[in-house]
Amino acid sequence: MLQELEDNYGYLFEKDLLKEIYTSGVIKEVSEGQKLIEIGDYIKFMPLLINGAVKILREDENGDELALYFLERGDTCAMTLTCCMGDTKSEIRAVAETDTRLIMIPVQKMSDWMSSYKSWQNFILQSYQSRMKEILEAIDTIAFLKMDERLLKYLRDKAMVNKEDLLKTTHQNIAYDLHTSRVVVSRLLKKLENENKIKLYRNSIKVIDL
DNA sequence: ACATTAAGTGATT
DNA sequence: AATCACTTAATGT
Numbered sequence: 629m630l631q632e633l634e635d636n637y638g639y640l641f642e643k644d645l646l647k648e649i650y651t652s653g654v655i656k657e658v659s660e661g662q663k664l665i666e667i668g669d670y671i672k673f674m675p676l677l678i679n680g681a682v683k684i685l686r687e688d689e690n691g692d693e694l695a696l697y698f699l700e701r702g703d704t705c706a707m708t709l710t711c712c713m714g715d716t717k718s719e720i721r722a723v724a725e726t727d728t729r730l731i732m733i734p735v736q737k738m739s740d741w742m743s744s745y746k747s748w749q750n751f752i753l754q755s756y757q758s759r760m761k762e763i764l765e766a767i768d769t770i771a772f773l774k775m776d777e778r779l780l781k782y783l784r785d786k787a788m789v790n791k792e793d794l795l796k797t798t799h800q801n802i803a804y805d806l807h808t809s810r811v812v813v814s815r816l817l818k819k820l821e822n823e824n825k826i827k828l829y830r831n832s833i834k835v836i837d838l
Numbered sequence: 839a840c841a842t843t844a845a846g847t848g849a850t851t
Numbered sequence: 852a853a854t855c856a857c858t859t860a861a862t863g864t
Contacts (some may be wrong), residue, residue, distance in 0.1 A: 773853070798844065809853055814845060830844065830861060 629655060633731075636701060638679050645745045649676070653731040664722040665705070671718055673732035674708040677701050680728025681789035683722045685805075694770075695782065695805035697762040698725060698789045706759030708735065709752055725789055778806060779816050783826065787835040795833045 633646050641649070653676070664675065668685055675682075682699040699705065699722075707720055741748040746797060769778045782805065787793050803813040817833065820826045825837040 775853080800844075810845085811847090811854075812852060815847090815852095818846075828845085 632678060635722060639678070640702070640751055641747050642745070645741065645748060648737070648741065649731065649733065652737045653733045655729065656732050656741055657727070657729050658724040659727050660724055662724045664724060665707075665718050665720065667718055667721050669718045670715055671708050672735060674735055674738050675699075675705055676731045676733060678729040678731065680730070681725040682728060682730075683723050683725045685723065686719070687721060692807055693721075694807040695824075696720070696766050697759075698785055700789055702800075704755050706763075708738075709712055709756050709759075726787075729749050733829065773805070775808060775812065775815050776819065779813065780825065782806060783820075783833065783835050784838060787838060793835045793838065795835065796831060798831060 630646065630650050634651055637646065654673075656675075658680075664682060665671070677699055679701050682705075684696045684699065684705070684813075686694045686696055688694070705720075705722065707718055738752075742752065743749075769781065779802070782802065783795065786795055786797075799813045799817065800810045800819075803810045806813070815828065817828060821828050825835075827834040827836060
């Protein structure tokens with residue numbers, strides 16, 4: 629596992645810090661579709677992705693979901709970053725997009741290392757910045773109601789995190805993630821197919837224009 | 839062969 | 852862009 633850490637985080641953190649992560653972190657493996665964090669859960673651990681991908685979702689008062697962004701190798705959840713100061717409930721839900729390996733680090737350690745490791749501090753600040761940027765991007769696409777662009781971005785992101793241009797999903801599931809109706813998704817997908825950006829099959833979509 | 843589920847389409851708001 | 856109502860196509864039993 630130490631080797632695994634070096635392979636994935638060696639370029640970010642110094643040896644001492646990797647050792648610390650190794651001793652206080654716990655490896656967790658989740659399979660596709662499994663829930664990692666539910667809305668309202670108290671956040672006790674900070675996840676560090678080793679491989680795989682995690683989908684971050686928001687939910688409204690009716691229980692309707694909205695996919696915000698994906699986490700990949702080297703990413704961590706911005707939500708946990710803000711709550712090292714005390715017990716905070718999660719505002720989001722995290723679901724494994726693919727089979728995923730990650731390290732769970734107690735939030736206590738997270739703030740300890742902020743003062744003792746410069747590289748850790750940079751990592752946290754940079755993660756925070758890039759998550760913030762993604763959320764702003766998400767707001768932009770939603771606010772300006774460009775559903776076709778949202779859909780294409782979603783498909784590309786999904787293809788990227790899955791490292792696979794053939795997405796195994798249904799129009800209904802996409803509609804759920806984008807918080808729209810299946811009919812709209814079907815029509816927009818059809819349009820994208822006519823523009824030769826994707827190819828449609830039953831239960832799967834091939835993304836061509838990556 | 840029949841039921842179920844996914845996807846396509848026209849019309850309406 | 853959302854919803855409805857309906858059709859067509861694919862898949863499972």
